[in-house]
Amino acid sequence: MHDLALQLAVIGVAGIASQWLAWRLQVPAIVMLLGVGLVFGPLTGLMNPRKDFGDLYTPLVSTAVAIILFEGGLTLRLREIRETSTAVRRVVLLSGPLVWVLTALAARYVGAMSWPVSIILGALLVVTGPTVIMPLLRHARLRSRPASILRWEAILNDPVGALFAVVAFEAYLVLRGAHEAEHLIVTTAAALLVAVVGGILVGRGLTVFFARGHAPEYLKAPILFAVVVAMNALTNLVLEEAGLLTVTVMGITMANSRLASLNELRRFKETITVLLVSGLFIILTASLQREVILSLEWRVVAFLVLVLCVIRPLTLFVSTIGAGLGFRERLLVGWIAPRGIVAVAVAGLFGSSLARIGLADADRMVAYTFAVVAATILLHGFTLKPLARLLDLRVTNRPGILVVGASRFSIALAQRLKALEVPVLIADANWSHVSEARLGEVEVWFGEILSEEAHHSLDLSRFDHMIAATDNDAYNALVCTDFGAEIGRSEVFQIGATAANTQTSSARHTMHFSLGGRPLFDPPRGYNELRDHVIDGWAFQATRLTAEFGYGQFFETRPEGTLPILWIRPSQEIVFAAGEGAGEPGPGDTIVSFGPPRAEREQEKIVRGTLTEREARREKARKTAEEVSKQAEGTN
Known part of the structure; x- marks a missing residue:
């Protein structure tokens, strides 16, 4: 040649x-x-x-x-x-x-x-x-x-x-x-x-x-x-x-x-x-x-x-x-x-x-x-x-997840991942938010994730994925754009509006498709919506699939609206549901999902609330009757 x-x-x-x-x-x-x-x-x-x-x-x-x-x-x-x-x-x-x-x-x-x-x-x-x-x-x-x-x-x-x-x-x-x-x-x-x-x-x-x-x-x-x-x-x-x-x-x-x-x-x-x-x-x-x-x-x-x-x-x-x-x-x-x-x-x-x-x-x-x-x-x-x-000189034997923004949603997610032995770290520049995460026994990094110090003190080789979950959609997009070149554009996710979400707003208010990360949910869920879900009792669950209990049975047994976020394969590989070409989880995979409480629990709360309300009315009526009786006795 x-x-x-x-x-x-x-x-x-x-x-x-x-x-x-x-x-x-x-x-x-x-x-x-x-x-x-x-x-x-x-x-x-x-x-x-x-x-x-x-x-x-x-x-x-x-x-x-x-x-x-x-x-x-x-x-x-x-x-x-x-x-x-x-x-x-x-x-x-x-x-x-x-x-x-x-x-x-x-x-x-x-x-x-x-x-x-x-x-x-x-x-x-x-x-x-x-x-x-x-x-x-x-x-x-x-x-x-x-x-x-x-x-x-x-x-x-x-x-x-x-x-x-x-x-x-x-x-x-x-x-x-x-x-x-x-x-x-x-x-x-x-x-x-x-x-x-x-x-x-x-x-x-x-x-x-x-x-x-x-x-x-x-x-x-x-x-x-x-x-x-x-x-x-x-x-x-x-x-x-x-x-x-x-x-x-x-x-x-x-x-x-x-x-x-x-x-x-x-x-x-x-x-x-x-x-x-x-x-x-x-x-x-x-x-x-x-x-x-x-x-x-x-x-x-x-x-x-x-x-x-x-x-x-x-x-x-x-x-x-x-x-x-x-x-x-x-x-x-x-x-x-x-x-x-x-x-x-x-x-x-x-x-x-x-x-x-x-x-x-x-x-x-x-x-x-x-x-x-x-x-x-x-x-x-x-x-x-x-x-x-x-020699125990590797940063980790498992792929980890870096979460930017400490909120009730992200802290609960980190706690569930930690329970599954997935390395996870929450980074936030707000001390009160970081304190809440520390109280939840989650590893944290206090500081601006986009700072030069973060690139020096944070060993990014520990993390194969990142989730930007702050209350600012534009900041989430900026973080994903910055870290996408290092972690991988297909491995950075964000909550809220994203560049890929071009159908929820006019073209004038939509970021360019090359900015931001992939949406963590489809359709995208914003910070306030996720916060309200947590207040309403939504929680993270880990469910392992088997040959008898597959992906279809998973949805049949979960409350309506349950959102699969990711699944962990037996090889410890993490696959995000919103990731490109993610496919479906199979036997042996563990699904991490975010969903509302079960219907029976809601019914139980309603019943308990109704009973409590009736008892309060009865107690109020009894006290009123006693007061009327005392007033009548005093008049006599």
Whole structure:
């Protein structure tokens, strides 16, 4: 397949199809992409992107990696690192150099490589790629501290490891007489200055430029995209691969600014990153030569055992002594260190350069790097979730529900869900409302759900669904719109009028269909109506269906007007009745419904009320008769 347009189309379709299939099967997407790349490249010879793309291969890969790292930097907020700042600093500044030295020694004495190749390989394997760790974290749902360490380490270590490799390569050229030592020192210092200072200045400059309205909204993302590509290329002119550090610093700078349009920019970059990660993994894996893979011998197994089971855990435990992490957190982080795109891309770049210089084992460096990448993707991809569960470092084993707005309706719903062991939290900025929820023994969060603090202190990975249930329909729609991009637009619901409810009011008073969440009830029920229902005695009930007692029998035995809200399947999956494609619950499902009291109870209340009223009348008549009798006696 030598037609580049067709090859790009196949790579794009296969990459996104792999992402979707991984989501459906609940397996790490990187594993699927790795397999597709091997099938397209070494196994079948269908394509060889390195050869087919020619001179464009290296700059395209470098630019794509820079965009991915910039997007990763946009996710790093300094406020979220308060608990783990010491650990992150030590992992990057202390553990990184230790990994470099020990891995180089392992490559030299176990892999039998030359010193130049061993040192460069040790630098490459410092990286723990964000392109791998991000999908794994999304899949594993770790608690905030270990997830924060792994995320920060992955994004910061990628450019640092690449710089280590560049410095090692340039130092080797100095030893060969190709450069002067002063040239290496000056070049490295200049690259670091441009990367750090330039990244900060450009990041702040773009923030001010956007905040003051010097660019329209539709141009902000393209401008940002162009600046990232330009800064990466300019810094690379000073020192190869130093642009990765520049764009990472830019991303972190902008992530910690107060830019109103940052969320929209981040979502655009996330979309681009998913496309780039999918394509790059297939391209880099398909570029591997079958001969290089077959050249792997028994030494690579010993090397892998040292790198994964000795060097990484040892350096992590040493560097985090006194850093405030528990043993279980250090054990998890010490095992999880997947390598990714940057390691493979930079290994290919230096492998070809070292081969031209005359180092015979340069190709073995590429093979060893690929072996580490493949082993860590498979081992860490499939063990992270079980290990986190074993160490009790997952946020929850069940999908949870975030409820915005504490009212009698939402508190009663939360209590019923809690009784079913469904994780639920109510968020409200009104203290008196929160107090009522706390008295009902419901987990609460006091504060504005749309605030920046909420995004820092609330771990949204705990929740797969959200219900906006305040007394303000417009606010409910705003909350659902804001959180829909993170939780999923099909998993956010609201009470009251919604964008989808276009038949209850005129077009002038109806919100756009792209705003708000799905209605929790059909037809929609407002805050006041639900409050009156609760006052009238409506309550939440949980009913488990069986083969004999199905969905039809459920409605036959319930008072007229009963509203099913959701049902919980035996797999603990939560399905909302108003959700798209919800279907009907089946045997084994537990329905949570909201309905009026049973007819016999209402009749009992009426009877009791009638009896009480008759007794009161009799008592009043008796007292009146007594008073009349006393008055008559007094007159006599």
